Amino acid sequence: MDETKYIGEVGLDGSKEFKDHLPEQEIVFSRILELCEQSEGKVLSVHSRGATQKVLDLIEQHPYCGHVVLHWFTGSKKDAKRAIDLGCWFSVNAAMLQSQRAKSVFETIPKDHIVTESDGPFILDKDKPSSPLSIGNTVQLIADIWQTNLPTTDSIIIENLNAILDI
Secondary structure (H helix, E strand, O other): OOOOOEEEEEEOOOOOOOHHHHHHHHHHHHHHHHHHHHOOOOEEEEEOOOOHHHHHHHHHHOOOOOEEEEEOOOOOHHHHHHHHHOOOEEEEOOHHHHOHHHHHHHOOOOHHHEEEOOOOOOOEEOOEEOOHHHHHHHHHHHHHHHOOOHHHHHHHHHHHHHHHHHO
16 A cells, blocks of 8 residues: 555445445445555545445545545435535546436536546447547547537546646
């Protein structure tokens, strides 16, 4: 942990497949957050599928764990607001922005809290596993939602990434 600035992907998975293991996951995730508190300047990519409130509870209990980027956030608008109040960032991919519910939550997140992700190879981009090259599609979807042009959207996302890297 002392040798890296980036920790991920960590967190909790409360989906049907892993729900029975949540108590063990909580112990491990809490320990990771404790270790991050002992080291300064960590950037964490955090999974919260089916366990958003528990993830936010643990982040709240470890306020000096570093800079949390919520990967593929599926929480509610209320959860998003709480995460924002806790200083969390959000990484977004094209698949996330396909549902109306996800778009409505995304629209509540301040532009300066958004970065992109590919989540490859776990999602598909034009019938091929997603990769960093797929980010252009994500940026276009974000631009459409924000009603901004591509250069402006690119600039905002790059600024956000630089802010995380400079933290």
